[in-house]
Amino acid sequence: MRTVFSRPLFTAFLLLILAASAAVPVYNTLLAEQKKIILQHADIIEGSESDGASYHSVIGNVEFQDGAMTLRCDRATSYEREHKIVLSGNIIITDNTLAVYGDSGIYFTDKQAGEINGNVRGKMLDNSLFGKSRRAVINKAKGQLWLYDDAIAWHQQQQISGDIILIHFMESGNSKKQNIDEIQVHNNAFFASADTLSRSPVVYDQFSGKKMVIRLKEGKKIAGITLSGQAESLYHLYNEQRQPSGINYSSGDMIRMFFSDGILGSVKVTGNVEGKQYPESFRGNAKINLSKFAWRERENPFREQKSLP
Numbered sequence: 001m002r003t004v005f006s007r008p009l010f011t012a013f014l015l016l017i018l019a020a021s022a023a024v025p026v027y028n029t030l031l032a033e034q035k036k037i038i039l040q041h042a043d044i045i046e047g048s049e050s051d052g053a054s055y056h057s058v059i060g061n062v063e064f065q066d067g068a069m070t071l072r073c074d075r076a077t078s079y080e081r082e083h084k085i086v087l088s089g090n091i092i093i094t095d096n097t098l099a100v101y102g103d104s105g106i107y108f109t110d111k112q113a114g115e116i117n118g119n120v121r122g123k124m125l126d127n128s129l130f131g132k133s134r135r136a137v138i139n140k141a142k143g144q145l146w147l148y149d150d151a152i153a154w155h156q157q158q159q160i161s162g163d164i165i166l167i168h169f170m171e172s173g174n175s176k177k178q179n180i181d182e183i184q185v186h187n188n189a190f191f192a193s194a195d196t197l198s199r200s201p202v203v204y205d206q207f208s209g210k211k212m213v214i215r216l217k218e219g220k221k222i223a224g225i226t227l228s229g230q231a232e233s234l235y236h237l238y239n240e241q242r243q244p245s246g247i248n249y250s251s252g253d254m255i256r257m258f259f260s261d262g263i264l265g266s267v268k269v270t271g272n273v274e275g276k277q278y279p280e281s282f283r284g285n286a287k288i289n290l291s292k293f294a295w296r297e298r299e300n301p302f303r304e305q306k307s308l309p
Contacts, residue, residue, distance in 0.1 A: 036066055036067060036109075037064055037065070037066040037085075037109045038064065038065045038066075039058060039062075039063075039064055040063040040064065040065050041061055041062065041063045042058035042059065042060060042061065042062045042063075042076075043059060043060030043061055044058065044059040044060055045057070045058050045059075046058070046059070056077070056078045056080075057075065057076070057077045057078075058075070058076050058077075058078075059074070059075050060074065060075075061074075062074065062075065062076050064076070064085070064107075066107075066109065066112060067112070067140075068095045068096055068140075069093065069094070069095050069112065069140055070092075070093070070094050070095070071085070071087065071091075071092070071093050071107055071114075072090070072091070072092040072093075072094075073087040073088060073089055073090060073091045073092070073105075074088060074089025074090050075087075075088050075089055076088070078109075083108055083109045083110040083111075084106055084107065084108050084109065085106070085107045085109060086105075086106055087104065087105045087106065087107060087114075087116075088103070088104045088105075089103070089104075090103075091103065091104065091105050091116055093105075093107070093114060093116065093138055094125075095140065096125070096177055096178075097124065097125060097169060097177055097178045097179075098122060098123065098124050098125060098145065099122060099123055099125060100116055100120065100121075100122035100136055100138060100145070101116075101119075101120070101121050101122065102116035102117060102118055102119060102120045102121075102136065103116075103117065103118030103119050104116070104117050104118055105117060111139070111141060112139070112140040112141045113137070113138060113139040113140065113141065113142075114137070114138050115135065115136070115137050115138075116135070116136045116137075116138070117134070117135050118134075120132060120133050120134060120135060120136045120147070121301040121302070122136065122145065122147075123302050124180070127302075128155065128156070128180075128220060129153055129154070129155050129167075129180065130153065130154045130300055130301070130302045130303075131147055131151065131152060131153035131154070131165065131167075132147075132151075132152060132153075132299065132300070132301055133147035133148055133149055133150060133151040133152070133165070134148065134149035134150060135147075135148040135149055136148065143168055143169040143170060143171075143178060144166060144167070144168055144169070145166075145167040145169070146164065146165070146166050146167075147164065147165040147166075147167070148163075148164055149163070150163075151163065151164060151165040151185075152165075152296060152299065153165055153167075153183070154297070154300050155222070156262075157193060157194040157196065158191065158192065158193040158194070158222070159190075159191070159192045159193075159295065159296065159297075160183060160185060160190070160191055160212075160214070161185070161188070161189075161190045161296070162185035162186060162187055162188050162189040162190060162212070163186060163187035163188050164185070164186040164187060165183065165184070165185050165186075166183070166184040166185075166186070167180055167182075167183050168180070168181055168182045168183070168184070169181070172218070179216075179218055179220075180216050181215070181216060182213065182214065182215055182216065183212075183213075183214040183216070184211070184212070184213050184214075185211065185212040185213075185214075186210075186211055187210060187211075188208075188210075188292065189208060189209050189210065189211055189212035189227065190206070190207070190208045190212075190290075190292050190293070191206070191207040191208070191212060191214070191225060191227075192204045192205070192206050192207075192293060192295060193205045193264070195236050196263075197236075197238060197242060197244075198236065198244070198283070201283065201284030202284075203236055203283060203284055204289075204293070204295060205233075205234065205235040205236060205264060206232075206233070206234045206235070206289060206290045206293050207225065207227055207231070207232070207233045207234075207235075207255060207257065207290075208227070208230075208231070208232045208233075208290050208292055209227030209228055209229050209230060209231035209232070209255065210228065210229025210230055211227070211228050211229055212225065212226070212227050212228075213225070213226045220262075221259070221261065221262030222259050222262055223259055224256065224257060224258055224259060225256070225257040225259075226254065226255070226256050226257075227254065227255040227256075227257075228253065228254045229253070230251075231251065231252055231253065231254055231255040231269070232249075232250070232251045232255075232290055233248070233249070233250045233251075233255050233257075233267060233269070234247065234248070234249050234288065234289065234290050235247070235248055235264065235267060236248075236283065244280050244283060245280065246277055246278060246279055246280050247277070247278040247280075247282055247283065247288065248267075248275065248276075248277055248278075249275055249276050249277075249278065249288070250267070250269045250273065250274070250275040251269070251272075251273070251274045251275065252269040252270055252271045252272055252273040252274070253270060253271025253272055254269070254270050254271055255267065255268070255269050255270075256268045256270075
């Protein structure tokens with residue numbers, strides 16, 4: 001059986017429910033605790049039943065609220081028995097920290113978690129990080145955002161890429177706002193950073209490995225990076241007067257980078273270490289770049305909102 005409510009009829013229906021619920025406040029409070037997600041708006045609401053299970057569809061300017069999470073899309077279908085909502089068309093999932101966009105997805109109401117597919121892109125609301133992939137998984141309860149399949153992210157003048165990127169959030173102080181405290185990259189991990197001391201030619205420090213872990217300080221500046229598994233590095237050297245003094249290439253089982261105020265300070269390579277030093281005349285020579293290097297700034301879907309060289 002399928003029921004369709006127009007906006008005026010649904011409003012009257014909702015008012016009737018609210019009037020009836022006023023006589024049973026205790027029951028209503030328990031129900032609210034069990035079902036936290038709220039439909040804030042939809043142009044059309046439909047109800048149906050199939051194989052004994054009920055589901056409801058909402059169409060047009062759809063908006064749900066689940067605690068601090070807001071879900072928007074063109075159409076959604078709620079399956080109560082399975083605790084899920086199927087979303088489609090112009091999806092936006094956001095809270096007070098980040099926003100993720102996509103074409104289709106599923107949101108699990110009992111887990112505060114969801115999956116988005118198709119033209120996935122996301123950003124921190126303070127514009128400190130932007131990313132894109134083919135698929136994303138959001139887990140608000142665990143403070144995680146997973147980017148899958150050709151995942152790439154931009155942090156200030158730095159680019160992070162790999163098969164999978166996991167971004168972990170942690171609440172900052174007494175505020176409910178969350179900051180990024182760690183980024184993990186799995187398989188084909190690559191980190192590239194524009195050398196801010198070199199404007200002409202523009203050059204990039206480059207690091208690669210099977211796995212990469214990036215630690216951030218207060219979600220803003222990189223504090224350290226660890227690469228493991230076939231790790232490689234190529235970075236530009238300067239003397240005490242900040243004059244160019246060559247380029248260093250190193251490889252090993254593990255590479256650890258230490259940053260001060262977001263600027264690379266030192267690099268430590270361990271396990272089967274090999275390396276070479278290039279003279280300053282090689283600065284800007286693409287032939288010495290690491291094999292997987294590609295500066296992909298133009299793919300950033302939010303590039304107008306940031307400044308990159």
